[in-house]
Amino acid sequence: MMTCKDVERFLDDYLDGSLPFATRIRFEIHVRMCAECRPYIARYRRAIELGHKLLAEPPEGPASEAVPQELIDVILKSIDES
């Protein structure tokens, strides 16, 4: 069974779609069942979408590009506020 720590560790890979299928399933099961991870993931997703909008980038932009510091700031701020 995946733990909350695993979810944190796999989150980036999950969001950019590079998580292996079996891991992805376990990730989603944990998130669905865990009252702590569910809102955490939801907030994180919103923050990512907000970041894409601010940078006027398509959501499917290249995942290998370096993440601009401004985007990290926006994400952290958004997570703090919600």
Ligand SMILES: [Zn+2]
């Ligand atoms: Zn959890």
